Amino acid sequence: MENFWKASLSICGFSAVAAFVFWSLYKNWLSLPIFSRLNQNYTFILMLVFLILTFAALSLMLITYLKVNSTKEQENNSIVNQSAAFCYRKNPELKVMLVRTSGRRWTFPKGTNVEGQSNYSTARINALEEAGVKGFIQKKPFSNYKHYKQELKNDGKDCLNEIFFLKVDEVVACNEAHRKPTWFTFDEAEIALREGRDAFYAKEFSRVINEAKIILST
Known part of the structure; x- marks a missing residue:
């Protein structure tokens, strides 16, 4: 609707300007030599055609x-931006904590970004609420990934997640019991994250696990 009104106002503006230009040209161009050979009706028709083509x-x-901008807006609105926490510990083996989704799949603790709140803060807050973990979180994401968020039975949205390392110092009771926070080795986590997902999204999770393994093992 907003684009409709923008288009309507723009066309009205063009029409007003075009009418003014047309009248000015019509009065001034009559004195040009080329128009002296034409009668007034032909001159009017010629300029009217010019005006119509310009308009x-x-x-x-x-x-x-407007169409290009509308398409871009729809694409942006169809993607949900979220922040996730890669909650890990080394004692002595590297492990990562995963939580259950409402659909019983394994995932990283995450939440939708909030205006006025940093993305790493969103990741840290959701790590505490969903996984019951506290610790030091890096302010810059080490990677990002896409996953499919199932909202209704036959509907869902693509989510783009920035993911931040959170080194776990303390584990407390989480607020969401159905999350079932569980520690996995990196190899176990990769298998768990791939379960029940399409190939594209499964590869996204595998890539994140492998990137984290390389970074944290150095």
Whole structure:
């Protein structure tokens, strides 16, 4: 609806400007030598055609611009931006904590980004709420990944997640009992994260696990 009103106002503006230009040109161009050979009706028709073609070109440019921006807006609105915490410990083996989704799949603790709140804070808060872990979280993500968020029975959205390392110092009771926070070795976590997911999203989780393994093993 917003784009409709923008288009309407723009076309009205173009129309007003075009009418003014048309009238000005019509009065001034009559004195040019080329128009002295034409009668007034032919001159009017010629300039009217010129005006229509100009207006059509401007309208086409406007419609194209609005369509492109509308497509970009729809694409942006169809992706949910989230932040996830890669909760790990080394005692002595590297392990990562995963939690259950409402659909019983394993995932990283995560939450939707909130305006006015840093993404790493979102990841840290959700790590505490979903997994019951506290610790030092890095302020810069080490990677990102996409996953599919099932919202309704036959509906869902792509989510783009930034993921932050959180070195766990303390484990407390989590607020969401159904999450079942569990420690996994990296190899076990990769298998668990791939279960029940399409190939593309399964590869996304595998990539994140492998990137984390390389970084934390050095």
